[in-house]
Amino acid sequence: MTTQTTPETTETVERTLVLVKPDGVRRGLSGEVLRRIEAKGYTLTAVELVRATPELLEKHYAEHVGKPFYEPLVEFMMSGPTLAVVAEGQRVVEGFRSLAGATDGTAAAPGTIRGDLARSWSTKVMQNIVHGSDSVESAAREIALWFPSL
Numbered sequence: 001m002t003t004q005t006t007p008e009t010t011e012t013v014e015r016t017l018v019l020v021k022p023d024g025v026r027r028g029l030s031g032e033v034l035r036r037i038e039a040k041g042y043t044l045t046a047v048e049l050v051r052a053t054p055e056l057l058e059k060h061y062a063e064h065v066g067k068p069f070y071e072p073l074v075e076f077m078m079s080g081p082t083l084a085v086v087a088e089g090q091r092v093v094e095g096f097r098s099l100a101g102a103t104d105g106t107a108a109a110p111g112t113i114r115g116d117l118a119r120s121w122s123t124k125v126m127q128n129i130v131h132g133s134d135s136v137e138s139a140a141r142e143i144a145l146w147f148p149s150l
Ligand code: DAT
Pocket: 064, 069, 073, 102, 103, 123, 124, 125, 126, 127, 128, 130, 131, 132, 134
């Protein structure tokens, strides 16, 4: 007997890149983030503790280079290790963004990762526990950056 609880077909399964940022790792919230991803029914495909370099961050955050918060963002992202995660499942890109909540932790809805766990206490850059890819195309690009072997 098969006991498949998630009726996912291979055509619709997506992957997304999740990062538990240095604030999340520092505060011991890596497990909490992974728990929420798994509780939602997504599968963990890869998990690795990474020390981000300026080169990696410049590619990862290419859309933000030159913005006022870019330098503080890079400094923050290099302030400690990041847990890089590839999660998989039907509509996981959209689904994880929903789990993460709005960018500003103070405004993010309670029940979301950012709404429950993050506050925007720095005026220079928002420190909001997690990153999640914003489209299937971004996910493919970002996964290639953080997991070149995948
Ligand atoms: P998200 O992480 O929700 O996709 P984003 O891609 O617009 O948000 O920005 C990347 C990160 O940069 C974000 O998680 C926090 C920081 N950030 C974004 N906009 C900011 C702003 N106006 N002031 C300070 N930090 C900001």
